[in-house]
Amino acid sequence: MKTLFKKFLTIIILSSIPSLLFSQMWDYEQKDIEKIVWNDDSYVDLEILKPEWKEKSAVILDYELIHELKETSPTGIGHSKLKHYKVVLLDQVAVDNFSEFYFSKERTGIYKMYYKNFVGFRIIKPNGKIEIIDTEKEMIVEKDNYEVKQKIAIPNLQIGDVLDYYLFNYAYDYQNQIKQWEKSHGDYLFIFDRFLVPDKYPISKIKYEIITDKHWKLSIKPINDCPFREFKEGEGEYHFISESENVEALGDLEWDFYYKTRPWLKVYADWEPRHISKQEKEGAKTFSRREIDEKVLKDYMKKYYDADVSSLFGSFQKYLKKNNLTNLSKERKVEEYFYFLRHHFVNMHLMYDKYNNAKEREISHFSFCQHFIFALKKMDIKYDYLLTTPRILGDISDILSMGEVVPILKINFKTPSFIYFDGKFSRYDILPKAIEGVNCIRVKKSPDKRDFILSDYKIPTSNPEKNAFKANIDVKFSDNILTMNGKLSVKGQALPSYQNYFVSVFDFVIEENIKYNTKRWGDPSELKNGKMKDKILQMDQDQKDEFKEDFKEYLTVRLGVKELELNEVKKIELGMTAKDESFSAEYNCTTEELINKVGNNYIIKIGELTGDHFQVKEDELKREYDVYIPYPKMQSYEITLAIPENFELKGIENLTTSIENEYGSYKSTATIQDGRLVLKTNYKINVNFVELENWPKVAEILNTAFELQKKEVLLKKL
Amino acid sequence: MLKAKLLFFSLTILANFCVAQKDTQKALEMGKKYPKSDVYITQNNIDFYLEYNKPDKTVIAIQKEKTSLISLNSNVSHIFTKNYHINSSYIEYARFESESNYNCKIYNLDYSSNNIFHHDEKLKVIELFFKQRGDYLSFVSKKRFLDLKYIEPIYLANLRPTEEKTIKLSIENELEFEILELNFENFDIEKKYEFDEKKNLHKYEFKIKNPPYIADIDDVRGTSFHLPHILILPKSYKSKKHNQEYFKDTKDLYKWYSSLVDSVKDDDDQLKPFLKTLISDNDTDIEKIKKIYYWVQQNIRYIAFEDGIAGFKPEAAHNVFNKKYGDCKGVANLTKHLLNLEGFDARLTWIGTNSRAYDYSIPSLYVDNHMICALFYKDKIYYLDGTERFMPLGHNAERIQNKEALIEDGENFIIKKVPTQKANENARTRTTNMVIEGNTMLGKSIMNYAGESRSNIKAYLNSIENDKKAKALRDYYDSDNIEIKNINYSKIQNFDSLFSINFDFVSTNSAISFDDELYLKFENYPDFKHSEIDTSFLFDYDLHYKKEIRSRTSIDIPSNYTVTFLPESIKYVNSDFILEINFEIINNQIIYNKTINIPNGLIHQTNKEEWNKALKELIEVYNSNIILKKS
Structure with missing residues (x-):
């Protein structure tokens, strides 16, 4: 009994030690965060701003974003994110915009997740006086079942003031949940940042920091003239910093997409239970290895490429026979099969769904393809998969996880046909406009059928x-x-x-x-x-x-x-x-x-x-x-x-x-x-x-x- | 016996079947009658009790309400809201009485208007969803008023067409009260009264069939002007268990307001240093007053984090100053204290805006909904509303003109009416000159804004970021055929002078030649083109303020052309509007004059048809052309 108790106590003590050793940002209280961000009490010398920026509504003098990703215990992983802004307000519109903030924090998910956030505001007046806002006093908090809503009006804000504020949040997850995800999705994402560099207002100085530990394999890629071209070492060997200056404002979208035209940074972290090598670590400082990880793609395709389901092909053949359509060309049969499947999976249920005011039936595009592949194999028709991503998200080489991938089935007729299914009005050989003309990765089976061959491909654009x-x-x-x-x-x-x-x-x-x-x-x-x-x-x-x-x-x-x-x-x-x-x-x-x-x-x-x-x-x-x-x-x-x-x-x-x-x-x-x-x-x-x-x-x-x-x-x- | 049971069972099913059929029929019928409405309220009953509540040791009011409705279309979403103030009332429950579906919800929201959220005013939202035409839903709610002062007006009207509405009041005899029946004269309302001796209760019943409804109309000024409603005025409660005084008259009302003001702990010492920086010893009195008034308008944001006794207690002046935000009460209090510190006689003033039909002969909290500051200076009273933007001294916003102001005067009070201004004080004038070049017209325009029109355009510009103002103005005046260039405007921050905008423009496709004729389009800014009034709604059409628009357009006649056709002039004059358009030829120019004057800011019910007729002719003129012929 004593031995058992001792063992129990030992386990308790031992499991708490890593927490003590891993004292990092998620352990911080609000005052600790403030020590990090509020280390410069000076006002701003407006003369250093670009002349045209003085006509703007506001200018972000300093923008810092820090991600911290650490193992918090043998079983847990924590992700802290700290955003810090220092903004000078140059007109009444900026004062109005920055005078009210709304936040909400959720406790969601069926797994236990600890989540905390806090915010802090202070005003630096032109005369150098600093006013720290008592958020406890000023914040109005309302609680719901799953949401906590907060709103705050910033007192004493005037034109010419610098508003210096931060937002900190921390989320914790269990390591075994990560493993589950990896197993089912083929890759794991924990930190996943598509960081669009420009903001609504021009930015004088901007800094991006990532802090990890030896368990993370980091990939960073600057895209579209992103200013974060080099990451230098910060405090500690797993601390990476990049800085830049004079970033112009985001501007309005006018027939373009932010991820296609504006600078942004792609950040991805793979969790590696083993330690990563020095070489891999240094790779993270400069450029990404994760263009498209071939291994990830191939593992992903292993699940889907040959997966086929036969359930409806027999019925389709009966349908062809009954309607004297067995002599149709292969191209026409494939086309007819598309509409046959569409009917059986979605359309035939629509009356029922409408009558009962139920959500319309769905079949995932991949499941649809599985049924299709069975027929293609039976009809001895060759096919490939094309992996792409919609234009709005950038290029296929910019993806961070397979969740961003849109897989298209390409049927290798003399004039190829393309299959994409998304509901009751889907049409054969018509692809979503968001992926017309985009680059993709073509996946085909190697001659020995044991591997995949990946190559570049461009999806054709339709004609007027x-x-x-x-x-x-x-x-x-x-x-x-x-x-x-x-x-x-x-x-x-x-x-x-x-x-x-x-x-x-x-x-x-x-x-x-x-x-x-x-x-x-x-x-x-x-x-x-x-x-x-x-x-x-x-x-x-x-x-x-x-x-x-x-x-x-x-x-x-x-x-x-x-x-x-x-x-x-x-x-x-x-x-x-x-x-x-x-x-x-x-x-x-x-x-x-x-x-x-x-x-x-x-x-x-x-x-x-x-x-x-x-x-x-x-x-x-x-x-x-x-x-x-x-x-x-x-x-x-x-x-x-x-x-x-x-x-x-x-x-x-x-x-x-x-x-x-x-x-x-x-x-x-x-x-x-x-x-x-x-x-x-x-x-x-x-x-x-x-x-x-x-x-x-x-x-x-x-x-x-x-x-x-x-x-x-x-x-x-x- | 079994046969009887079966028969009964069958009849019940048949009855329900018939009811279901009847609802669909009714839905079709009402859908034709009310094509713009998605739902029809078949019944709306309100039971109102005023009684002593022993646990709370006070007299409370309870409002129980049931609403039954059918859908006039399929897939209809509809929202009802019940508002309450966290300090003075709450919703005990709101629930569906009939079977509802998963899309129907009840939840809480903060009340907000004009993007301002109110901390202590809340909404209980009842969200309904109907799958099919004829579907039926009903819900009930119970609201409790913690103090009779806060009982709201009870309307014999709804936001949607209604078959019948009934209001029942039960009032304990110990309560001394008055019931005001407002706007009853134009409606057929059945009234009943009895005194229940057994229960010692006064019982009233008001019933109306097909009550009037207002559905989301911005163009109607204040429901209290038009819709039949009841205002319960409690005066006192006397019994062995409890005694309580309410407002017997306006004096009592003022006394209560005053007590709230007296409880505010202002600290003027915190304002003095600021005043030293704002005011100079060389300033004249008027300059001092303007500096203070204009500073408040420009620097204190309107944020209604209202806190305190259902929003009736003003915030301390120094708090508003330090935070640089406040609601109307806080802003009025700050304005008052700043002026007092400079030796001026400034006082808090309660006022109902023009959305409230009442005056201070009625001792009720519902008479007013706003607070300003009254300045007594040299035999004149200036009404200073710090929540306005760009309101010059001596001008008053339309919403408070001609309204009674309740001005503090120590233990007493003064009631004055805010002066009315004329439409020409809000004039927007435009002078344009155009020359013909090919099939385009090149022009220059100067626009001048005064009064409310000036405040509106300045407020609009003030809401646009500095570097985007010029483009925003350009976009404002741009249209498909007009391209604006070289736009300039006067300083927004200048409160007292006219606001002017001038620009050049190119009007394309506005001079079309057909053989030897040239067809000219002359109207670039068709005012009121989309202002036709729906005459099926029974209320005056609110244009928000008295308007005057005057424009003069001159077009140079090319040397080898003569004018062969001018549109006909039009003139309409009545008590609600003057509309005049004429064309002249003077010194080789075509002069097109347009004047539209709306002296009341309203088109009354009696003039709606004439207004629509005038608009139709106006639009015909807008669409017409001037014809020139080569000589």
Whole structure:
């Protein structure tokens, strides 16, 4: 008994010793943090600031970010993060912005996590006086079940003051949780920082620090002219510091992405239970080894590359046989299989989900691919995986973990096809616009099938014709009213937004169930009279009414009018099948706007019917960053206007224009044919990326289209 | 017996089935009647009790409310809120009475308005979600007022269309009280009264079918002006167990306000050093007053961390000064003390803004919702509102004009009305000259702002960062056809003078030639283009302040052209607005004049149709063209 007790006591004592030895930032109290950050009481010499910065609302004089990552005990890991700002407030807006702060801290997760945070504020007045804010007194705290909300108003803040404040938080995790994560996800991330260097305000001095211990393998990479090119040693062998000066403000996004155009720092820490070598440690000071860790990628692909699931392939073959489709080419069969799977995993359940107001079924893209791969193998079709990341996150070489990777299945037909699944409207061989034209890593099996071969690949960009919007509008003028009979159709990358807005489950689910011979759940024609049938019929009617309202709103915006009467609208195509690749609708509407009476004549704003175009103003022609356009596109309009009796049409010469360059084109022609004005326009943007120096060429196309949109014709009384 | 049970069971199901069918039918019917509303309240009952509460040893009020509603559309989210002050009331419970779904929630929030959060005013939020048209939900709540002073007005109206609303009051006989029935005259309200001798209770019932509703309209000035409501005025409670005094008259109200003010511990010594830096001995009295008033406006932020007796007790002046923030009471108190220290007779003043329809003949906390400072100087009273931005001395914001001000006067008080200003004191004038060049017009504009229009534009500019002001102004005046260049504006911090903006511009596609004719667009800033009033709502349309817009545009006629068509002039004059547009040709220039004057800042119900008619003609003029022909 005594021995047992002694053993027990020994364990208790021994497990506490590492905690005592590991006295680091997470052990700190608030006063300890303040000693670290508040070590310079001087005001600021505004003369040292760049002249143009003195006109700014505020300037960050000092910005420090410190990450500390340590083993806190044999079982635990702690991550401390300290942010310290020293900001001089140069106008009232800055005083208002910095005078109120809101925080919330959560205790979340099913695993025990200790989490602490605190904040501190002080003001340095121009006369050198320092006022420390009593956060205990000033902070208002409200507690919820899982959240603690805090807000504070900073007293006595004025223009010219320097606000010196910090935010500290600390999180603790168990080591075995990390191991679990690594096992299931293929890599482990603990510190994961995409540090965007610029801030809302310009920064005079900036410092980035990382402190670890011998258990961490650190990778640091500066991207897009990030100023943190070199990390020097700080206090202790695992302390890395990089500093820089004069960082310009972030600026607003204008058709670009921060991680593509602004400087940022990628920081990754691998937890290594063994000690890391001196060499590895020094590697962390300068540059990253983690471009893409091939081993991580290959381990990741081992789980997915060959994983296949057979559950639906047999049913698909029966479907082909039943519908006399067994002689389809392999390409067509693969395409049909895509829609077959889409139906079985998601679409066939939509009526049920809608009726019960449940979340729509989902299948992960990877699971979808697993079913697909089975079919490809059975049909002896070769495939690869492409690993990429959306443009908004940067480049594939910039990823920090496999969680950022978007895997695409590439089917190696003569003209490759690409598979990506993300819901009920997914289409075969259409990829998300966020990954068109991006670099990726192609993964294919080695000849002996035992390994993978990785190579670079660029995902093709679609062409404008594939993403076409077409509209035909027949316009009649009478009694100060314009009546329009229109038809529009849209496909490719332009399609999803129309489907999400206009296509309802009632439009296609029942037909799909019939086509694929699956249970026609919720089909009113199969239901007996009763509450359920009434409800479904009511839901169908509701969505028809909603569609009309939505379409009216869409037309109102598109035509730039406030009032419009939508007399009729009908969906013609939905873009839901292999053959049916467009959404299209026909409509009839009237409006009194777009016409101005001038004496006995009428001005008709015919240009407003040619789309909703964007104007690039003179000061927007010069850019600082490249341009990322959502996708290449084409818009064509054919508008006919019947010229009423006793009127002649003037001004059609103003409707002819043309411009073309390597980035696109805009062409417009107007003729009179059989008493009608026929106006044809075609707008094309060929690319989804434009270098900043070539932006004026694109702007010229946009402005030409915009100019045409503002053109008017005169109906002159004879 | 079994057959009877089965029959009963069947009938019950049938009854429920019929009720469900009826709700859908009702939803369709009401949906057609109220196309802009997503929900319809079938019943809203309020039971209000005023009674002595033994455990609390005070007289309390309890408000129990039940609301039942149906959805007029599918997938409808709707939010109700119940507000309370942490020191004076609380919500005992709020819960769903009917079966709700997982998307329905009840939770707490801080009350906030205009991005200012209020520390002691809270909201109980009842978030509803309806899956289908005709779905039914009901919820109940109970609110407790810890002190009868804080009983709110009870409205016979809702934010959504309602079938019927009933308010029942039960008031102990020991309470001396008055019930004011306000705005009842235009509505058909059923009233009942009885005295329950057994329980010694006064019982009132008010019932209204299809009560009026206001749904999220910013353009209506104060519900208390229009909607029928009840104000309960407790005066005293006398019984063997308990005696309590409330407000018998305005004197009592003032006495209570005064007691709160007296309890504030101001320390003027903390303000004196600052005043030495602000005021110079050579300053005239008016200069001193301006310095103090303008300094407060520019340097004290409005942050409503309200703390203290439901927001009625002012913060000490030195605290507001030291923190550089405060609410209206704290700011008024600071203004008063700074002026007093300089020897001026400045006093705290309670006032209800123009969202409150009451005056001080009613002894209620609901008469006022704001505090300012009244300065007595040379037979004149200046009303100083430190929460305003860029308000010059001698001017008053629209929201307090013509309102009664309750000014402290030791143990007594003074009631004065804040003077009204005319629309032309808020004038925005614009002078523009344009020349034709090809199919564009090149122009220069000078805009001058006075009064409220000046305060608004300055407040807007003041909210933009220094280095972005010019661009923000450019964007403000830019439009699809207009490109602004060379924009200049006068100093924002100058309180007393007119605020001016001038710029050059290019107006593209505004001179279109058709053969030998030139069609000119002349209106670059179509005021009130989107101001048509929805006449289905029964309330006056609030334009927020008295407005006057005057613009004069001149267009040089090219030497080889003559004017062949000018749009027709229009003129509308009534008690609520003057709208005048005319065109002239003077010295080879086309002169286009526009005047819009709104003397009350309101379009009354009776003038709405005329307003819409005038706007329609105005828009036709805006869209019209001037025609020149080559000679």
